[in-house]
Amino acid sequence: MSEPKVTIADVAREAGVSKGLVSFALNDRPGVSAESRVRILEIAERLGWTPSLRARSLSTRRSFALGLVIARDPEVLGSDPFFPSFIAGVETVLAPQGLALVLSVVPDEKTEMRTYRSLVSDGRVDGVFLSDLRHNDPRIPLLQELGLPAVTLGRPDTESPFPCISVDDTPGVAETVRYLVSLGHRRIAHVAGSPALLHGSRRRAAFDTALREAGLPAGQSIETDFSVAAGADAARRLLTQDSPPTAIVFANDPMAIAGLGVAHELGLRVPDDVSITGFDDIDFTRYVYPALTTVRTAPSDWGRAAGRTLLDLMALGTAPDVDLPAGRLVIRGSAGTPLRP
Amino acid sequence: MSEPKVTIADVAREAGVSKGLVSFALNDRPGVSAESRVRILEIAERLGWTPSLRARSLSTRRSFALGLVIARDPEVLGSDPFFPSFIAGVETVLAPQGLALVLSVVPDEKTEMRTYRSLVSDGRVDGVFLSDLRHNDPRIPLLQELGLPAVTLGRPDTESPFPCISVDDTPGVAETVRYLVSLGHRRIAHVAGSPALLHGSRRRAAFDTALREAGLPAGQSIETDFSVAAGADAARRLLTQDSPPTAIVFANDPMAIAGLGVAHELGLRVPDDVSITGFDDIDFTRYVYPALTTVRTAPSDWGRAAGRTLLDLMALGTAPDVDLPAGRLVIRGSAGTPLRP
DNA sequence: AGGTTTGCCTAAACCGGTTCAGAAGACTCG
DNA sequence: CGAGTCTTCTGAACCGGTTTAGGCAAACCT
Incomplete structure (x- = not known):
């Protein structure tokens, strides 16, 4: 053979x-x-x-592979289409170069740190993507210490030697809030993502700012872990209280879809009784009822940009940050004029 | 440093x-x-x-990594939580052994074959997982020719030298149909997955058989590519015709959720006017409205079993097939007694 | 003319492990 | 006591590339 x-x-x-x-x-x-x-x-x-890749690896001390470590509860991971699309985007730039992607899915952050260490000590990868950036992210100093080229997905809130690929979520959130306000909403709540995650807390901050700029009092915000279950819980809490909000801005689509379900279950009409918006514009949004008004993001563009940037970084020793175009609001049926403002 | x-x-x-x-x-x-x-x-x-993994690789001619090649339209991939869970399951068995997972997401089947070839000629992986098994799957002879150990996810319909991890979808589909019949449904339709995929056509065959066994005439079936969009289209076609079915059995959950949306959009009540069932029990099912009656499967168990089997195969040169327990019907609110049978 | 540069090429070391043939010493056995 | 066997260990080859030091001849000075 x-x-x-x-x-x-x-x-x-x-x-x-x-x-x-x-x-x-x-x-x-x-x-x-x-x-x-x-x-x-x-x-x-x-x-x-x-x-022979192996021989070349040994003598050049490179592995011709890039790493992605995902630390997430598998449950949350499953309902979030970000990674599949992101990975597909990354592949479009790695494959032509003959580079492979080494993927690790780990259950918690402790394992995550260990995984980075072993990827490096095994010389498995020449660089990594840092996703789900956290506040004061400990992975940044770790990777710096390990001397591994990296690209961060999102702009870190600490000093970072690595280029970042980021997109400003503020305009999308602001556009959403302005749109809701223009429809006549005054009591707008937010179901935020995890406050430990940068994009979670940034979307929340953007929400607060947008309300202020609209001249409205601070709205209710509920923190979650971005999971569908947490989104449903939050929606239930918001909608079963006295004088519930007339609109809820969810920090991602899966939670918004769960919110839709909760509203229906409570016998509320969407958008008459409550308007619901999401964030990301995942595949599902067009096909739930009513179709979800949300902010479109482009995970595979992130993947492509991240891949290219990491390649540049490794080849040239430096690479500029990339700012992806901000997501725009996609108007569908889940937000409308409140029946009883 | x-x-x-x-x-x-x-x-x-x-x-x-x-x-x-x-x-x-x-x-x-x-x-x-x-x-x-x-x-x-x-x-x-x-x-x-x-x-030094690299040195060891060179002298032992092994790479200490396993491969997974996914050939799917990124769009479809995104709404299907199978792979994230599957991968998480695989990782639980690879990580302790110091093995890595090399992931490739490719757009089409041609690229897929090339990818397998290059994984082998680069010596990137010591074995691979074969998912989304197709009829007369060309990857089986290819991998045999390449001499790469493999495990198939699902039982192939051709001669295969590789162990397979499979689960019989028949009982789940049969249970679903029996349940619908017991509720009084007589016009039951099926939104099938891709006929090119084994699990697509097997679920469909199971549906046909179950109807026959219930003494009902053959039901309508519509073939799709498993995508949310296709599911929505199929649902629309089924529900807008004269004497529409009173129940629709979808071959996966994302399509069923889209079906739910279409029903709502058409002003139909679920389950009064139409009952809807899914397959897989993804995260979302509990949180849509009404909550989806579906068949529970366990992708991370597949991952674990597949990982273990592939390790055994590589270590021992042979490994037995694994039959996973069949999925059971999970009864929620999306299926009920038809108002007008 | 002699010395330097340049272009093309070879031999050997190197990356960091694994593996194999065989040496040296201890032990067994008739 | 000498032959044979075991155990323990060494040295060197090997995996398949990359890289460096240096050789040789032709071309280029001045």
């Missing part, structure tokens, strides 16, 4: 030159005559030579 | 023995006196030696 792998030594012998020269020719580096170069390439081709 | 990596040569020098002996001691293989062994281990420990 597996015909004996042909090595550069075979090519060298066939071409009557030294191993070193073959290596030079193959990597087209100077110091090889044009004539020899084509002959060597031709012979390598004819012999069906393919480079 | 990065202190010069300590190698077995350092340990050997320090212990006053040869490199070979150190290697033997470290891998605890016979031929080392108990005395030397502990001394070498002690010194390795003291020096902070850690094995």
